[in-house]
Amino acid sequence: MLRVDDLRTFYRTRQGLLKAVDGVSFNLEKGEILGLVGESACGKTTVALSIIRLLPSVAEVMGGRILFQGDDLLGKTERAMRDVRWGKISIIFQGALNSLNPVLPVKEQIAEAMKAHGNVTGAEVDATITRLFKAVGLDPERRSNYPHEFSGGMKQRIMIAMALACNPEIVIADEPTTALDVIVQRQILELIRTLRDEFHISMILITHDLSVVAQLCDRAVIMYAGKVVEIGDIHRIFESPTHPYTRALLKSIPKMEVAKTRELSYIPGSVPDLAGPVPACRFYGRCPYGQKVCQDVEPRLDQTYPDSFVACHFWRHLSER
Amino acid sequence: MISRGSSEPLIIIKDLKKWYPIRKKFLTKLRAEDEYVHAVDGVTIEMRKGEALALVGESGCGKTTLARMLLRLVDPTEGIITFKGRDLFALNKRELRKIRTQMQPVFQDPYASLDPKQTILQIISEPLRVNNLVKDRKQMFDRVTAVLSSVGLAPPKSFLDKFPYELSGGQRQRVALARALVIQPSLIIFDEPVSMLDVSIRAEILGLMLKLKQEFGLTYLFITHDLAVARYISDRMAVMYLGRVVEIGPAEDVCLTPAHPYTKALLLALPTTDLEKRGTDIGIRGEVPDATHIPAGCRFRPRCQHAFEKCMIDPELKRVGDDHYAACYLPDTSA
Numbered sequence: 001m002l003r004v005d006d007l008r009t010f011y012r013t014r015q016g017l018l019k020a021v022d023g024v025s026f027n028l029e030k031g032e033i034l035g036l037v038g039e040s041a042c043g044k045t046t047v048a049l050s051i052i053r054l055l056p057s058v059a060e061v062m063g064g065r066i067l068f069q070g071d072d073l074l075g076k077t078e079r080a081m082r083d084v085r086w087g088k089i090s091i092i093f094q095g096a097l098n099s100l101n102p103v104l105p106v107k108e109q110i111a112e113a114m115k116a117h118g119n120v121t122g123a124e125v126d127a128t129i130t131r132l133f134k135a136v137g138l139d140p141e142r143r144s145n146y147p148h149e150f151s152g153g154m155k156q157r158i159m160i161a162m163a164l165a166c167n168p169e170i171v172i173a174d175e176p177t178t179a180l181d182v183i184v185q186r187q188i189l190e191l192i193r194t195l196r197d198e199f200h201i202s203m204i205l206i207t208h209d210l211s212v213v214a215q216l217c218d219r220a221v222i223m224y225a226g227k228v229v230e231i232g233d234i235h236r237i238f239e240s241p242t243h244p245y246t247r248a249l250l251k252s253i254p255k256m257e258v259a260k261t262r263e264l265s266y267i268p269g270s271v272p273d274l275a276g277p278v279p280a281c282r283f284y285g286r287c288p289y290g291q292k293v294c295q296d297v298e299p300r301l302d303q304t305y306p307d308s309f310v311a312c313h314f315w316r317h318l319s320e321r
Numbered sequence: 322m323i324s325r326g327s328s329e330p331l332i333i334i335k336d337l338k339k340w341y342p343i344r345k346k347f348l349t350k351l352r353a354e355d356e357y358v359h360a361v362d363g364v365t366i367e368m369r370k371g372e373a374l375a376l377v378g379e380s381g382c383g384k385t386t387l388a389r390m391l392l393r394l395v396d397p398t399e400g401i402i403t404f405k406g407r408d409l410f411a412l413n414k415r416e417l418r419k420i421r422t423q424m425q426p427v428f429q430d431p432y433a434s435l436d437p438k439q440t441i442l443q444i445i446s447e448p449l450r451v452n453n454l455v456k457d458r459k460q461m462f463d464r465v466t467a468v469l470s471s472v473g474l475a476p477p478k479s480f481l482d483k484f485p486y487e488l489s490g491g492q493r494q495r496v497a498l499a500r501a502l503v504i505q506p507s508l509i510i511f512d513e514p515v516s517m518l519d520v521s522i523r524a525e526i527l528g529l530m531l532k533l534k535q536e537f538g539l540t541y542l543f544i545t546h547d548l549a550v551a552r553y554i555s556d557r558m559a560v561m562y563l564g565r566v567v568e569i570g571p572a573e574d575v576c577l578t579p580a581h582p583y584t585k586a587l588l589l590a591l592p593t594t595d596l597e598k599r600g601t602d603i604g605i606r607g608e609v610p611d612a613t614h615i616p617a618g619c620r621f622r623p624r625c626q627h628a629f630e631k632c633m634i635d636p637e638l639k640r641v642g643d644d645h646y647a648a649c650y651l652p653d654t655s656a
Contacts, residue, residue: 039519040490152380153608181379181546182590186603193600208519211592215599238594252521253594254549264524264553270489 001202002028002051002089002170007064009043009050015275020046020059022226022274025301028170033196033203035213035234038223039249041271044206045094047223048172050074051204052089053081068170087117090168092159094175094206100147100155107143110162117166132161135198136191153184157191164199174206189216210253214238219307222246225271225282228301232308242310242319244287281313289314331508331540332368332391337361337400339386343613358612360386361397362564365638370507373534373541375555375572377548377587379609382561384544388510391542392426393417404508422452425501429513431493435485441496442481445469448504468499471536473529491522495529502533510542515550527554548591552576557644560584563612563620566638570645578654580647583621619649627651 009021021043028034036044049055051066053073066073073084093099101109110132111125120128133140136157147155156176163171176192177185193216196203205217213220213234220237222230222245230243241247251265269286272278279285281294293313301311304319312318340357361383368374376384389395391402393409402409404420412420425448428434435444445465448454455461469477472495485493494514501509514530515523531554534541545551551558552572559569560581568581579585582604589603605624610616616623618633625632631650638646641654 039521151608151611181609182592183379183586183603183605184608185592186590190600209592210520211594214594214596215592235596238596249521250594252524254524254527254547254553255593264527266524266528267521268525270491270522 001030001068002204003065003067004047004051005065005067007047007050007066008062009046009055009059010062011059013058013275015273018275019226019278020274021050023064024223024226024228025064026221026228026231028202028204029219030202031196031200032218033192033205033216035217035220036204036206036223037208037210037213037220039208039271041225041274042223043226044208044223045174048091048174048204048206051172052085052091053078054085054091083117086113086168087166088168089170089172090163090166092163092171092173092176094178100158102147105144105146106150106158110158110165113162113165128165129161132164135164135195136161152180153187156180156184156188160188160191160195164195164201167199168201170202170204172204172206175208176205177212178207178209185212186215192216210238210250222249225278226274227282228309228311229283230308230310231301232305232310236305236308240319242304242308242315243283243312244289244318245283248286248288281311289318329370330367331370331405332366333401333403334364334366334368334387334391335401337364337387337390337402338398339383339390339395340398356613359564359615360612361390362612362615364400364561364564364566366559366566366569368508368540368542370540371538372557373543373555375543375545375551375558376561377545377551377558378561379546379587381563381609381612383564383612384561385512387561388426388512388542388544391510392424393421418452422448422454422504423506424508424510425504425506426510426512427494427497427501427514430517431490431497432485432517434497435493437485439484440481441469441483441485441488444485444496445500445503448500452504454504464503465499468503471502471533472496472499474499489522490518491526494518494526498529498533502537505537506539508540508542510544512544513546514543516545516547523550530554548576548587560587563609563615565620565648567621567649568645568647569638570642570647574642574645574654578642578645580641580645580652580654581621581649582625582627584647 005025007021007024011018011020024047036047038044050061061074107129110129114120114125129143130140133143138154138157177188180188207213217234219233221228224245230246241250248267252267254264267286272282279295280298284290284294299311299313301309304310304315339361340359343356364387378384390397442465446461449461449464455464466477469480474480474495515526518526543554555572558572558575559566562583568575568584575584579588586603586605604626607624619636622628622632636648636650638648641647641652
């Protein structure tokens with residue numbers, strides 16, 4: 001469906017080039033929900049913005065390809081890109097709750113997106129909005145309301161309806177539930193799951209929250225400091241994670257099931273500054289298994305099982321444990 | 322684990338209410354009755370010295386408003402709060418100032434709560450200077466370096482001249498903790514102190530908070546929406562819904578044998594990495610109603626599967642176990 005191949009996106013900063021995304025590759029299969037996971041500053045949002053070519057001006061794609069329907073999106077003109085954006089690939093932004101225009105009724109905002117992407121009549125727009133509102137669980141009667149008349153969860157439903165308005169093939173959702181309360185979050189995740197089947201979309205879900213991935217995704221790409229460290233089916237990732245970072249991250253999530261007596265573990269240290277010199281394996285320094293080779297030789301993303309890839313020199317040794 | 326605190330209450334909150342009036346146009350005001358947002362709507366809690374009490378609930382449940390009243394940042398519409406036996410709202414300015422040094426807040430966003438133009442030394446020494454708690458520069462310097470090592474920023478001297486932007490999120494939250502601790506308060510009020518931090522460092526900060534509590538004999542009021550975090554840090558837990566406490570009890574009991582259907586739903590909706598729990602039904606529908614139109618009777622009634630006629634009468638907190646109370650006519654701790 002979509003192939004990201006050796007993508008490098010750097011930011012120009014006063015401290016020098018910041019290698020936010022440095023050689024990232026993964027596939028999005030048709031019909032799947034792929035989780036792109038990592039902590040702050042791992043480059044996950046930069047990957048998304050590179051795909052739809054909406055990077056801020058200080059950022060630049062320095063290399064790689066993004067293949068979609070046989071074309072490299074990075075080689076397209078801005079004009080051609082406009083047809084792809086929203087029409088073929090749409091995005092639900094982080095902080096979506098604040099990205100609706102407060103002075104326009106919501107139906108106008110959805111109509112705007114549709115009209116920009118093809119000749120549609122008013123009646124068609126109306127019919128689509130009714131269908132979309134029903135699909136996301138909103139009362140179509142409320143289409144003329146303004147954003148402030150909706151709750152946070154409902155606004156997120158509107159954003160999802162908007163992302164589906166032009167029948168995209170791929171939807172990228174950047175932290176779609178982060179600002180929502182747990183119960184509403186659960187409702188939105190269920191909604192996304194049913195819409196995927198109903199609208200036959202493929203989806204990239206960007207999140208820092210592994211539990212969101214566990215609840216919704218089919219596969220996950222784990223990123224750390226601008227690199228992919230592990231890719232796998234979610235059963236592989238959650239039941240037998242291989243990369244030391246994935247393992248440590250899973251262990252540090254406070255779990256309800258774990259008795260209070262058991263110590264919570266955490267990852268000592270912090271993410272390296274990507275504008276400065278970094279060790280060859282970027283997790284070196286925080287990794288309990290780190291050795292000299294990790295400092296000098298960058299680990300390749302090796303295929304470990306038919307459905308998984310890991311970038312660690314010691315994956316064989318680790319997966320035996 | 323039952324509360325480690327002694328029985329002497331440090332804080333008594335009684336029938337506390339905070340209603341915010343909704344501003345209306347003049348004409349509508351003449352025609353209709355005044356409307357209010359019932360942010361906190363009758364809360365009674367006692368806090369024991371040395372305990373960590375978690376206040377959990379979704380946004381808009383009133384947990385932050387409650388904390389703001391405790392800090393006397395807002396005045397209540399009704400009700401009282403006593404701190405060490407003294408009525409907080411009967412104090413004059415001088416007395417208030419003095420009592421405030423005994424309670425310190427730590428906020429959610431360590432990026433916004435530290436002045437970007439001040440050095441770490443200036444930030445942490447400010448409460449000392451404002452309250453005239455140090456005689457000279459040397460004493461101030463000593464207090465600041467001591468508290469920096471308590472919060473694990475070592476060596477302390479290397480941090481004094483740094484600015485917040487030079488620190489990571491976890492380090493900033495340690496500075497915020499140090500600023501709260503430096504004047505030796507007896508109570509710290511945390512408002513979502515770890516929710517902005519990356520998962521991999523969250524546990525480290527939570528562990529530090531527990532350590533400091535023991536070391537300095539502190540009492541914690543811990544506001545969070547995350548039940549897993551609440552269970553980790555607290556001795557007792559109070560669950561709030563639409564301005565009321567619907568369940569309160571020892572943290573372990575509330576989490577393992579919840580009695581109120583809302584607490585149960587919150588626990589079921591808790592994000593989990595357990596793949597087997599994918600798509601489980603959480604048993605409630607809809608969203609929290611807005612706090613201007615509180616449902617009659619039990620506030621949770623419109624969303625509750627078990628509601629029956631009696632629920633039209635507002636339920637009070639009733640004992641369901643040891644030190645464990647729930648506001649429900651059909652409490653069920655069998656879960």
